[in-house]
Amino acid sequence: MNQIRQSVLRSPGFVEPVKWLTKLQASQIKRKTLALHQNTGFRLFQDSHLFFKWVADAVSHSLIVDQVSNIIGDDIAIEATYIVIKPEKTEFAVPLHQDGIDSNLDLDPEKSVSAWLAITESTVTNGCLRVYSGTHANGYREFRIADSDANSLSGGRPTEMAGSECLPIPTDVPLAQGFGCLFNVCLVHDSKGNGSNKPRIGLNVRYISVGALRKFTDRVRPVLIVRGSANYPSTIAQYPTWSDESGLERLMKCASPTGTIRNYKLI
Numbered sequence: 562m563n564q565i566r567q568s569v570l571r572s573p574g575f576v577e578p579v580k581w582l583t584k585l586q587a588s589q590i591k592r593k594t595l596a597l598h599q600n601t602g603f604r605l606f607q608d609s610h611l612f613f614k615w616v617a618d619a620v621s622h623s624l625i626v627d628q629v630s631n632i633i634g635d636d637i638a639i640e641a642t643y644i645v646i647k648p649e650k651t652e653f654a655v656p657l658h659q660d661g662i663d664s665n666l667d668l669d670p671e672k673s674v675s676a677w678l679a680i681t682e683s684t685v686t687n688g689c690l691r692v693y694s695g696t697h698a699n700g701y702r703e704f705r706i707a708d709s710d711a712n713s714l715s716g717g718r719p720t721e722m723a724g725s726e727c728l729p730i731p732t733d734v735p736l737a738q739g740f741g742c743l744f745n746v747c748l749v750h751d752s753k754g755n756g757s758n759k760p761r762i763g764l765n766v767r768y769i770s771v772g773a774l775r776k777f778t779d780r781v782r783p784v785l786i787v788r789g790s791a792n793y794p795s796t797i798a799q800y801p802t803w804s805d806e807s808g809l810e811r812l813m814k815c816a817s818p819t820g821t822i823r824n825y826k827l828i
């Protein structure tokens with residue numbers, strides 16, 4: 562087993578820092594993301610890779626996809642993405658959760674991997690990712706999703722998780738702009754608020770291989786193939802080639818008031 566596969570699938574459940582984009586490329590994404598934030602007011606952009614070419618390009622960049630293929634092989638698709646913007650001096654925190662499970666999702670941890678990209682520098686002060694080493698080993702935990710409320714930023718993901726009172730001490734994952742962390746989809750993680758005077762932006766991605774989707778009967782989310790030509794039990798998304806203006810128009814037709822995608826059929 563290669564080293565990166567060993568670290569993510571066995572112990573400690575994550576690997577960082579992973580070189581992903583140049584600082585310049587990440588800065589360009591930061592600028593575009595802040596413009597979107599200003600235009601929409603959203604702090605969460607779910608599945609923006611389906612609307613904006615610059616997000617699809619970032620998540621299909623060969624540097625990261627090569628590392629992902631070391632873990633799950635050469636057939637790779639993107640199951641979901643979340644851009645999370647924490648404005649300066651905000652208490653907005655991401656609750657404890659595991660990426661591979663929610664009420665419509667159950668990912669096989671041997672055939673999928675999560676990634677987190679620092680679009681801005683991420684530090685302990687501005688609310689970097691925190692991972693709980695080794696917690697993937699016991700599989701998925703019970704979870705609860707809060708009733709939908711207009712301010713919810715969970716994007717339909719778990720907001721409470723069983724066993725949170727007996728977790729190990731978290732490992733902070735500060736990352737320079739353009740670097741990332743790859744981690745097991747069962748690894749428990751969270752992040753705190755942003756105490757700095759600049760926004761913190763991160764991009765979370767779930768990469769899957771064939772057979773990773775263990776629950777797909779009511780699946781509406783399309784997958785975007787980034788390597789290989791395998792079949793997936795889900796709609797295959799079109800790579801977005803349209804302009805940013807057109808992408809934003811499409812996004813606004815599909816999104817809820819918090820930035821989660823409500824209607825994939827309109828894309």
Ligand SMILES: O=C(O)CCC(=O)C(=O)O
Nearest residue numbers: 643645655690752763765
């Ligand atoms: O951006 C963060 O602080 C964490 C995001 C995260 O855990 C997620 O999107 O699943």
